[in-house]
Amino acid sequence: MNQGIEVVGLYVHDQDEALAFYVEKLGFRVHTDVGNGDYRWLTVQHPDQPSFQLGLFTPGPPVLDAATAQAVRAIVAKGAMPPLVLTVDDCRAAYARLLALGVEFTQEPVDRYGTVDAGFRDPSGNGWKMIQGRG
Amino acid sequence: MAIHSINQDPSLLRRLLRAKDRMDAASHEEWPVGRLAQVSGVSEAHFARSFKQAFGIPPHRYLLTRRIERAMALLRDSDLPITDIAFETGWASLGTFGRTFRDITGDSPSAVRSRAKATPHELGRVPVCIVSAAHRPGLTIAVSEKRRLAADGTNGPEQQQEIP
Numbered sequence: 001m002n003q004g005i006e007v008v009g010l011y012v013h014d015q016d017e018a019l020a021f022y023v024e025k026l027g028f029r030v031h032t033d034v035g036n037g038d039y040r041w042l043t044v045q046h047p048d049q050p051s052f053q054l055g056l057f058t059p060g061p062p063v064l065d066a067a068t069a070q071a072v073r074a075i076v077a078k079g080a081m082p083p084l085v086l087t088v089d090d091c092r093a094a095y096a097r098l099l100a101l102g103v104e105f106t107q108e109p110v111d112r113y114g115t116v117d118a119g120f121r122d123p124s125g126n127g128w129k130m131i132q133g134r135g
Numbered sequence: 136m137a138i139h140s141i142n143q144d145p146s147l148l149r150r151l152l153r154a155k156d157r158m159d160a161a162s163h164e165e166w167p168v169g170r171l172a173q174v175s176g177v178s179e180a181h182f183a184r185s186f187k188q189a190f191g192i193p194p195h196r197y198l199l200t201r202r203i204e205r206a207m208a209l210l211r212d213s214d215l216p217i218t219d220i221a222f223e224t225g226w227a228s229l230g231t232f233g234r235t236f237r238d239i240t241g242d243s244p245s246a247v248r249s250r251a252k253a254t255p256h257e258l259g260r261v262p263v264c265i266v267s268a269a270h271r272p273g274l275t276i277a278v279s280e281k282r283r284l285a286a287d288g289t290n291g292p293e294q295q296q297e298i299p
Contacts, residue, residue, distance in 0.1 A: 013145060013146075013149070070141055070142075071141040073145040074141040074142075074143060074145055074148055075141075076145070077145040077146070077148035077149040077152060078148050078151075078152055078189055078190070079152045079155070079156070104153075106156045106159065106160055107159075121152075121156070124149070125149050125152050
């Protein structure tokens with residue numbers, strides 16, 4: 001199969017803050033960064049996964065009305081968005097590297113049933129699981 | 136009390152989430168409200184009120200749900216003696232653990248264990264944290280209400296021994 005998901009977006013509190021986090025700390029790179037008035041379409045991608053873009057979007061007009069945007073901002077800040085999973089070859093090494101960069105971990109690497117996983121949050125509160133798959 | 140947490144400042148909510156994360160990461164530890172307030176960078180009174188408004192449950196009661204959830208996971212997935220599970224999940228005595236566990240789940244730890252062991256699980260492909268969350272007890276029953284009223288919805292002053 002040569003088709004698949006191209007973009008999935010995250011709601012973030014601040015696009016510049018999110019960009020710095022995903023690029024400078026997680027090692028993603030910018031795919032598209034296009035402004036149109038107050039609106040900014042911003043996607044990043046994992047260097048090993050060029051077919052997939054992660055959108056970093058702020059909830060707000062014109063896409064969302066002001067009241068809905070406020071509700072979404074609150075939900076994001078409370079960590080209530082769906083889980084995100086990052087696959088890594090070596091969870092403990094990635095943990096040490098990201099921790100040194102100041103990434104906010106919610107869970108140190110733990111061995112479970114043959115995998116190792118850790119948890120962190122992006123600056124907005126989106127929760128990531130970082131999982132080292134079975135070898 | 137207003138329950139519209141969407142009207143709370145997102146940056147405050149983000150800091151409240153940090154305190155919740157810390158309880159999640161170490162639910163066996165003591166979390167008096169002063170310690171939680173410090174994590175969130177707000178006063179104790181503001182913390183207790185804002186946390187409940189944000190998450191719909193007072194911080195102490197939230198901590199209890201995490202402890203019971205973890206105890207249930209250990210009963211289900213390990214062969215640790217129940218005494219060890221009690222201490223490992225943050226209770227000061229087996230008696231308090233057993234009583235609280237029964238109050239919240241309606242059953243004794245040993246009964247929950249034997250029932251869990253007799254039930255086949257097919258959750259191997261679901262991340263463990265999600266499985267745990269799905270088994271988290273809802274703490275809406277009488278005993279917790281009683282305790283909540285006693286504690287006025289907070290963990291109580293810093294110097295107090297934490298309930299239970």
